[in-house]
Amino acid sequence: MERNALCWCGSGKKYKKCHMQIEEKIQLHKANGEIVPPRKILKTPYQIEMIKKSAALNTAVLDAVAEKICIGMSTAEIDRIVYDYTTKHGGIPAPLNYQGFPKSVCTSLNNEVCHGIPDENIILQEGDIVNVDVSTILDGFYSDASRMFTMGKISERAQRIIKVTEECVQRGLAAAKPWGHLGDIADAINSHAQANGYSVVEDIGGHGIGLDFHEEPFVSYVTPKGSEMLLVPGMMFTIEPMINEGSPDFFVDEDNDWTVYTIDDGLSAQIEYMVLVKEDGIEVLTK
Numbered sequence: 001m002e003r004n005a006l007c008w009c010g011s012g013k014k015y016k017k018c019h020m021q022i023e024e025k026i027q028l029h030k031a032n033g034e035i036v037p038p039r040k041i042l043k044t045p046y047q048i049e050m051i052k053k054s055a056a057l058n059t060a061v062l063d064a065v066a067e068k069i070c071i072g073m074s075t076a077e078i079d080r081i082v083y084d085y086t087t088k089h090g091g092i093p094a095p096l097n098y099q100g101f102p103k104s105v106c107t108s109l110n111n112e113v114c115h116g117i118p119d120e121n122i123i124l125q126e127g128d129i130v131n132v133d134v135s136t137i138l139d140g141f142y143s144d145a146s147r148m149f150t151m152g153k154i155s156e157r158a159q160r161i162i163k164v165t166e167e168c169v170q171r172g173l174a175a176a177k178p179w180g181h182l183g184d185i186a187d188a189i190n191s192h193a194q195a196n197g198y199s200v201v202e203d204i205g206g207h208g209i210g211l212d213f214h215e216e217p218f219v220s221y222v223t224p225k226g227s228e229m230l231l232v233p234g235m236m237f238t239i240e241p242m243i244n245e246g247s248p249d250f251f252v253d254e255d256n257d258w259t260v261y262t263i264d265d266g267l268s269a270q271i272e273y274m275v276l277v278k279e280d281g282i283e284v285l286t287k
């Protein structure tokens with residue numbers, strides 16, 4: 001780009017006063033053999049503003065679930081809460097019809113790792129731990145986050161895996177720095193999980209998000225510190241490790257082709273946040 005031309009990002013500033021420094025820096029890192037993000041995944045100020053609105057609705061949907069979720073409720077009822085709240089506020093649940101997914105939200109209980117399908121016959125019981133993973137499209141912009149919910153009195157085993165999963169995500173967030181690497185986040189998460197005797201699922205991970213549901217990069221939570229893509233201001237992706245009590249291995253439901261279960265029937269927990277890399281740090285866009 002010509003230095004005095006208006007920047008491609010739509011900021012209204014000249015390229016030399018806007019993305020030129022960042023892009024020169026990216027080129028230097030690339031020449032050093034680093035994996036760098038393509039320009040198309042660096043969000044513009046306008047896109048960031050719109051994606052933040054989508055993320056705010058996504059948070060409100062999760063809050064609506066949090067208010068109502070209880071023992072005796074079916075996961076299909078959670079699906080209705082998500083569909084109704086989202087559409088009433090002008091959004092579209094991103095999972096609905098996504099690659100054939102039949103519902104508006106993923107609800108994954110106990111030994112389910114992720115992608116559980118809401119069902120009238122799955123009734124929340126005392127002692128259950130449940131991940132509710134909500135993803136929203138608002139005016140064409142995507143957001144994604146998940147929380148763990150606990151039903152009544154849960155076992156110490158269940159309490160511990162949720163606590164450690166929260167700690168893993170917080171450590172991942174703390175390790176995320178502009179001009180650092182995705183692997184720094186992964187290493188912070190994986191080492192804390194392992195120190196607590198847990199494992200991190202390897203083949204399912206996080207993803208870029210914002211303009212589409214799943215964008216580049218794939219975000220692993222098991223890669224070494226200093227490895228993987230450089231974290232450049234404007235990147236947006238999810239931090240959503242799946243922490244297993246036992247083996248990291250899993251299998252997919254043969255009947256519905258979606259629900260992922262731990263191979264050894266151990267518990268699994270997951271918490272997901274969506275983050276934006278900025279010049280001065282990381283911003284968490286969801287709750």
Ligand code: MF3
Binds near residue numbers: 106
């Ligand atoms: N929310 C899930 C994620 O974090 C998306 C699962 S795809 C679905 O990537 F179709 F199951 F929703």
Ligand code: CO
Binds near residue numbers: 145206207272
């Ligand atoms: Co996600």
